[in-house]
Amino acid sequence: MEFKDSKGIFQQIADNICEKIISGEYPVFSKIPSVREQAAVMGVNHNTIMRTYMELQRENIINNQRGIGYFVTEEAPQRIVQLRKEEFFRHEMPEFIRQVKLLNLSQEELKPLFDQLNKQP
């Protein structure tokens, strides 16, 4: 996996896992890759994955059974979407609007954006 240096690696991995959960790649109740396996896949140290998993566990997105592995909780998808929506409306959307105004983008330039957003249900 490639990482931006604008954010902690463990946070990026957490985001990545969360997206796999809400996209269905990691279904509810399923076991996610072990700390060591994930570390190998991501190309990072297993301690870094450990930190990621502990964070996600603290947020009740995964839970673990010692000696067995980590599992996606039943409430995970709902929690992730909820947390992300809050973040989206509190920060990302206002910042996005601020950018548009600061750059003084025209309706013409924004047309592709509208086209994409209008595809939403």
Place this chain on the structure above:
Amino acid sequence: MEFKDSKGIFQQIADNICEKIISGEYPVFSKIPSVREQAAVMGVNHNTIMRTYMELQRENIINNQRGIGYFVTEEAPQRIVQLRKEEFFRHEMPEFIRQVKLLNLSQEELKPLFDQLNKQP
């Protein structure tokens, strides 16, 4: 100034200065605060400001006269807007759209966004 820990401080200061330039707070050809003064205002070390200024100089947004200070270049506002537009269309907008789709936001939830964007000329 408050800083997010998601990005280097020097980069956030550079962004801040760029916004002051395109908003007109730092007009073309004007002298911007000295390294030490800016450091005091921002509450950081002057080496950090030095790094910021060197970056901005590398991008031809400011230039300097040793012993006198740093000045906004004539082409600065245009360059900043151009660089930011490129960045916006290459990364921020696609990422924003990706988020909207991932969170499966409804037209209803997006209405405030449309309202804001339609205010653009």
Place this chain on the structure above:
DNA sequence: TGCAGTGTACTAGATCACTATAACAGTAAA
């Protein structure tokens, strides 16, 4: 019981961003 795979914990070290501090050099103006 033994083994393989799992989580967990610990120490040590590398790297990076930023800070703290100092010293040096150019410019303008009194």
Place this chain on the structure above:
DNA sequence: TTTACTGTTATAGTGATCTAGTACACTGCA
């Protein structure tokens, strides 16, 4: 010339993050 600004450079130290490596404990299964 002196003073008070400027930029510039250098060294050392701190804190956070991530890596490297090791060791230990738990679980399921052959």
